Amino acid sequence: MTEKIIYLDRKFRATFIDQMKQLAPNYRIKTELEVADLPNVEISLGWDRKYEKALLASDHLKWVHSISAGVDTLPLKTFAKKGILLSNGSGIHSESITEHIMGIILGYSRGLFQAQKAQLNKKWLGTSVHYQAVEKQNLLIIGTGQIGKMVAKKANSFGMACYGINTTGHPVDGFKQTYPLKEIKQVVSEVDIIVNILPLTEQTKGLFDEKLFEKFSSHTLFINVGRGASVQTNDLIQALNEDKLAFAALDVFEEEPLPEESPLWEMDKVLITSHIAGLTSEFQHKLMVIFLENLKSYIKSQKLTVNAVELTKGY
């Protein structure tokens, strides 16, 4: 009988390994693969580039669990063709990303980032600080999934009015109104704050371009915690220079780490964070809640019950 392997792309605490062994007693669990192991990997937790070719060449790979929510860097078409199941880390980062987004909104609105810069020059801003009440501001959340809903809930509690954009424009709890992605141009001009949480797909690649920024209100705060490639960076830089929007808080970039020569670093109207919105202190635990639940149902019926990704949609 061929050996069956669960490959883990990183080390996990012993308690989690024990639970995997209980659920899947006939599998070997490995965090490093020998050449001879490669054809026998049936389940891969994480996706390691260095094994990609070998794993896809084999017929034994059945299920890949992506650590992150975004799966845009994975070979989705090949997975689909070969019938490989895919699940993702959606939800693990929801609280963190929500806290990050609300931190940006409140920090910007209350002048905290401006104050910190002034402090470096020992400048007492007094009432000259640029501030506005968060209450009653219109927030557009692009992506009304788990994170979007959590952001809307928090934003509502601060008295903001939340609008959403999703693929079809279907209504979602907590949003005053939702619109389909194809109407984004009509919506962006009506709001004060725009947050992009969308995954990277064919539809969202380069979505934020010159033509879209053209429609922004000049006082708009733009927050990107989705994917860097959803934004045409050069168009964003130009739009900021031409006052098409007021401020951009960027956590993701077309190229990461952001290259030292990027003009974004020195722009006064930009806050750069280093892809940190999703960082969470209970990462392993949260990841395992999803993975073990799926492992249980996979062993029983070769099906995934949590966070299954539709390969044709990409999320």
Added chain:
Amino acid sequence: MTEKIIYLDRKFRATFIDQMKQLAPNYRIKTELEVADLPNVEISLGWDRKYEKALLASDHLKWVHSISAGVDTLPLKTFAKKGILLSNGSGIHSESITEHIMGIILGYSRGLFQAQKAQLNKKWLGTSVHYQAVEKQNLLIIGTGQIGKMVAKKANSFGMACYGINTTGHPVDGFKQTYPLKEIKQVVSEVDIIVNILPLTEQTKGLFDEKLFEKFSSHTLFINVGRGASVQTNDLIQALNEDKLAFAALDVFEEEPLPEESPLWEMDKVLITSHIAGLTSEFQHKLMVIFLENLKSYIKSQKLTVNAVELTKGY
């Protein structure tokens, strides 16, 4: 018949002046006082130092409405002796101060202030950023009045556990537990974040001193939006230098503007804001809601119905 004057220490929109005239048709409303006017001022909106001596020398001053919530700079004892009523601006700034406090908590916890500093050096922090989930952190709110309650509500919605300190330790909605001010030393060591919202009184002057900072946990975030003189600045500086706490976000200072020679400006573990927490865009409107309500009842019965200050307590 002696003329009766309502003195306003600043200009208000015509619509509000009209409403005052309707409620108090027998009063003249003035924003500048001649010497001859001084003995006839019965109501003072705001407290102007340059008229203080003359207004207190007269027997006609009956009611002072303070613009701000804090009344510590007013001659409370003289007001008490002369039976002068006092009301304050409590509540006007609640939303703003709550937004400010939550912005500090989220911005600090998600590493946003650290990221902004790193940006100035074009430094990509990656996962080396110092972050922690806001969820499940213990928050101690010192002052459980209108603002304290609003902060607790927001903090609870982020999954924080809120503890409160007030004069007697009486329970307050939204707080898991409250303690009397005299037990503050025992409580500060048990929490992650400490927010001071207390007014300045005999009991709170210099409250945060070396002995109290000694009890802080070394990872504590300390936020002061109450009054600068509640903190012994030199003791705070020493405590930060000795890692008795992790970070201080200060909006109020013993001397304002903060003098250029203050070491606080250059401290890496300090965020300085210029007494901006309470800034609100609808200031005049919110102030007038309180003042006009009191004017109505004052004219009718010489009593105040909203925000009456107990002169012996000072808030």
